[in-house]
């Protein structure tokens with residue numbers, strides 16, 4: 001039988017090197033970690049979020065320069081790499097720090113309140129992974145039609161059945177991805193896994209929909 005298969009509509013995950021991971025880690029450990037009260041720290045088992053309801057770059061002045069560098073990187077990714085050339089500049093709508101100890105879990109989820117997500121790693125090791133889920137296999141309204149392919153190797157060399165892709169990261173890596181892409185990790189194996197996550201939105205979209213009335 002003669003046949004062809006083409007990989008179409010790939011989902012992008014970008015990795016950029018950004019300076020400032022060690023300095024931000026020090027700021028967290030010396031200034032934020034010990035003094036954080038319940039208004040700052042939101043604990044879920046072995047995983048704690050700091051400033052998850054605000055913007056950590058606005059709350060901690062020592063991190064402001066890093067916030068500007070990450071914002072610049074996000075704009076490069078969105079406008080230059082993803083080709084949204086006619087949308088407005090991206091800004092961070094919120095940003096927070098994640099501290100995860102051994103065994104901590106981040107269940108699969110996506111971010112519905114932005115268009116571009118980023119995570120900058122402040123502390124990681126060889127076991128630090130972030131897992132992304134193929135949008136085709138994400139839960140949908142058509143759960144009755146959900147089916148599960150065999151996850152083993154394909155005898156024809158195809159990889160369309162692969163449900164997840166995982167990325168290893170190290171301190172100083174920043175991952176960016178479209179916000180509708182589900183991501184997470186199971187049973188963290190990195191002691192003191194520390195990352196800084198943020199959501200980004202363009203000030204204006206290149207469509208009829210407007211974020212706010214034009215003045």
Ligand SMILES: [Fe+2]
Pocket residue numbers: 109110111183
């Ligand atoms: Fe997330």
